[in-house]
C-alpha cells in the first residue's frame with residue numbers, strides 16, 4: 001500500500017492527499033490554514049455563468065474598431081463582462097508592434113523566430129503585452145526603485161481565447177526584463193547567487209498542473225538559447241537519473257511506487273543533473289502552488305500530528321528543510337488565473353503570494369505602506385501578471401476586490417471559440433455512447449484516408465468522470481482502437497515528465513538549439529514516440545483541459561459527457577484549433593449542459609460570435 005493516499009486529482013490542492021499514519025505538526029511561518037478536509041472531485045469550472053441568451057461580445061463585436069482594447073474596466077458579470085466596454089474607460093490601442101523586434105532583446109527575437117518561423121508575427125495579445133510590458137530602453141528599475149509600491153510594481157491581466165499565444169505573450173516580456181536587469185556574471189552578487197545554498201529565482205510561474213508546468217518550462221527554455229537564463233521546473237524531470245536512496249525515499253514519504261500515485265511530492269526536488277557552476281540556482285522557476293509551497297516551507301509543513309508521542313523524531317522523519325528562497329522574486333505569473341483563484345486553489349495560491357511578499361519584507365495585507373488603501377486591496381512587492389482564457393464571476397469579483405487598479409490587456413475574442421474550430425452535436429442514436437464515439441472516431445479516420453493522409457488524426461475525448469474514462473478506454477481497446485486513458489491517478493503520470501503525452505502534445509522544436517550548459521533531462525528533450533508506437537486516441541477528464549498545447553495533428557475534441565458549463569466547454573474545445581489550425585469539436589448527448597446551458601445554443605452562439613468578429617484583427 002502506498003505510503004500516501006492518492007491525489008483525487010492533480011488539479012486538486014494536495015489537501016486531500018496528505019494523510020499518513022504518523023505525522024507531526026510543523027508550525028508554518030504564517031498562520032495555519034483551516035484543517036484540511038478531503039476535497040471532492042475538483043470543480044474549477046463553475047456554474048456561475050451568464051444567462052444562456054447573453055452571449056458575450058455580440059454588441060461590441062459588431063463595431064469596426066478598435067480591434068484591441070486596453071482597459072481598466074470594472075468586472076461586472078462573469079463571462080460577459082470583459083466584452084462590455086465602457087466608452088469612458090476604453091482606450092484605443094495605437095502603434096501596436098506588428099512584428100517581433102526591438103525593444104525586445106535581439107536574442108529573444110531570434111529565438112522566437114526560430115521557434116515560430118521567420119515570418120511569424122505577434123498575435124493580438126502578444127502585441128499588447130510587448131507594447132505594455134516591455135519597457136523602452138530608457139526606463140529602468142533604477143528609476144523605479146524610489147517609487148511607491150503601487151507605481152513601482154505592475155499588476156496586469158492578460159486575457160484572450162484559448163490557443164492565442166498567451167504563454168509567449170507573458171514569457172517574452174518576462175524573459176526580456178529578467179535578462180535586461182541581470183547582474184554581470186562576474187559581479188560578487190551574481191557569483192553569490194549562483195553558488196547560494198538555496199535556489200533564489202527572480203521569476204516564478206505558477207500553473208495548476210505538473211503537465212502544464214513542464215510544458216511552460218519547455219516553452220521558456222526554447223526562448224533562452226541565445227539570451228541565456230536558467231529555467232527550471234519544480235518537477236522530478238530535473239532530478240538526476242539515479243534513483244533516490246531508500247532513506248531519501250522514506251523521508252519524502254514516497255517510494256518508487258508512491259510516485260505512481262500522482263502525488264505532487266513525487267516530483268518535489270529541483271536539482272540539476274550535475275553540480276556545475278550553475279549549481280542549484282534558477283532565474284525562472286515553474287511549478288504548481290502546492291509544490292512551490294513545499295519548497296518554500298519545507299516538505300511536510302502542512303502535516304497534522306496523529307499522536308503527540310516523540311514529536312522530535314517525527315519532525316526529523318517527515319519535515320524537510322526549505323528548498324527555495326523567495327527574497328529575489330521580482331516577477332510572478334499566475335497562469336490559468338481563473339483556476340488558481342478558484343475556491344479550490346485560492347487558499348494555497350494566496351498563501352504562496354503572501355510568502356513571497358513576506359520574504360521580500362512586506363507582510364500582507366496590512367503593510368504600513370497600505371495605510372489609506374481600500375481594505376482588501378493587495379499590493380505585492382513584485383510584478384504580478386495573471387493570464388486566463390475565461391473570466392468567471394469568482395475571478396471577476398476577486399479582481400474587483402483585491403486588484404482594482406489592474407491593467408487589463410484583453411482580446412475582444414475572449415470567451416469565443418477559436419475561429420478555426422468547427423462544432424458538431426451528436427444526439428443519442430444507439431443508446432450506447434461508447435459505440436457512438438467508436439463510430440465517430442472511425443469516421444474521422446475514414447475521412448483521413450479519403451483525403452489521402454498517411455497518418456491518422458488524433459482524437460481527444462473528454463469525460464466528466466474517471467470511471468467513464470476507464471470504461472471507454474476498455475471498450476475502445478476491445479474494439480481494436482488503442483488508446484491512452486488518463487486519469488489523475490494513472491500510473492503513466494508518475495514518471496515526472498510529459499512523456500506519457502508524447503505524440504499528443506505539440507513538441508517545441510528549435511532548429512538552432514545550442515548545446516546548453518544548463519540543459520537538464522526535461523521533457524522537452526524526450527524524443528517524441530513515433531506515431532505507430534503511440535495511440536491516436538487520448539481519453540481523459542478536465543485534468544488536461546487547461547493550458548496544454550496539443551499537437552496540430554490532434555484535430556478532434558470529443559466531449560462524451562456534456563460539459564458542465566460554458567467555461568468547461570471553451571477550455572475543452574480549445575485543445576484543438578490552436579494557433580489558427582483547423583479543429584472539430586463534437587459534443588455527444590442529449591443537448592443540455594449541466595446548469596441547463598443548451599449545447600446547440602452554445603455551439604450556435606460560438607459560431608455567430610466568430611463570424612461577427614472575423615477579420616477584426
Ligand SMILES: Nc1ncnc2c1ncn2[C@@H]1O[C@H](COP(=O)(O)OP(=O)(O)OP(=O)(O)O)[C@@H](O)[C@H]1O
Nearest residue numbers: 121122123162163164165166167168389547549579
Ligand atoms: N505569434 C505566433 N504565431 C504563430 N503561432 C504562435 C504564435 N504565438 C504562439 N503560437 C503558437 O500557438 C500555440 C498556442 O499558444 P499558447 O499555448 O501560448 O496559447 P494560450 O493562449 O496560452 O492557450 P490556452 O488558453 O489554451 O492556454 C503554441 O503552439 C504556440 O507555439
